[in-house]
Amino acid sequence: MKNILGFLLFLSLASPLAARCRTASEAEFKAAALGKTRVVFFASWCKSCEAHLTPDYAKDSVFVTSYDNAEIADEVLKKFLAAEADHAICIVDRDERLAMLYKLKFLPYVVPI
């Protein structure tokens, strides 16, 4: 039952979170992360994050930026994920709650989920 509810929540949230980066609550993030295998923390000023912003990563990852605004994060994903950017899930962690939850220590930071 819990999984079904989670899946329904994922369906309702996955679409708006995809393509354009936006802020999301922890619950929304968890719903969006269902079915994904990793969380990729990145920032527009983090050069070495490029290695994890590839089209191959797009399908299985939730991209999170804690230090960028949505517009810049969008541009970064469009540049590096190319066509896959439209399907990627991207969250702007404005209050750095996810950064704290995953004990973000450096960038790039990839967490298996």
Add this chain to the structure above:
Amino acid sequence: MLKFVKRYSCTFVLAMTSVLLLSVSSKAYPCSSCGSGAADPVILNPMENQKFYLDIAQQSNFKDVDSEGDVRRDLGPEKKMQMQMAFAQRITERLFGSLVSGVGRNARGSRQATGILDTSLNLRYNLMNQTMLNPYLPQVQVMLSHRLKTTRSVQDARKENYLDSFGTGYSESFYGVDAWFGMLPVMFGGSILRSAPWAADTKSGRLLPGPVQKEIVSIGFMVTPEVKIMGGAVRERRATIRLNGSELRNSDRTSHDLYGTLETSLLGVDNYRVTLSKRAAFATNKNTTELVSLTLAWMRTL
């Protein structure tokens, strides 16, 4: 009491200004600084709002370089230990400031003296941010700082071998620009700093040092995502000194320094930096002091 207030009034004004600036903080956004490191000791990275900084430095191997560029035996302290403290605060998304001060101990043989170091207030404003959208665009920062004379200088030293001298003996304001290409596999950058020194009364008369120009070039790369290695060179040229309105001939200074630094760059936790530098390390130097400095720094993001 009045004497104390008069003596430390400038420090008080600086401290109060800092407190006022610090009280209007806002959220950090990139990219404030990755810096070339040879100017302000403490830099706020994009994700940092406040940082406390503490370092311990040892300076040794002092040798005088005279006006002809010849290296001679130094008559000052043989060893200097310094502990610097700093607090950096983000003021707006693009602007941050830091207040730096410390204490020092000079030693020669068995004799030693302890004193307060000069205090400085530094501001850095991000004119241009860097992003990986265009790695060839540098981060450009404007720097403004004021170093306040808070302690005795060589000119006013009372103890033999200038053991009680811990500062420059005059206040000095600095302004400059810093460009940093931090998005390329090998990071590099440069900065130019100029100064406007303030006249000071000394035992010998009214002293007005010439303005200084510092040019810093740095290169670095990330060894791992957590560790950055950097190195660079600094050229410092100071114009002729004026004493009681007259120019002191042949008193201009030139120094070519080298530095290397290893720094951790973890987010939101403690970071460490080791810096080894050599003053008057290469090329022709004049009216300066050759020395080797080793600094261990600890930084805590608040």
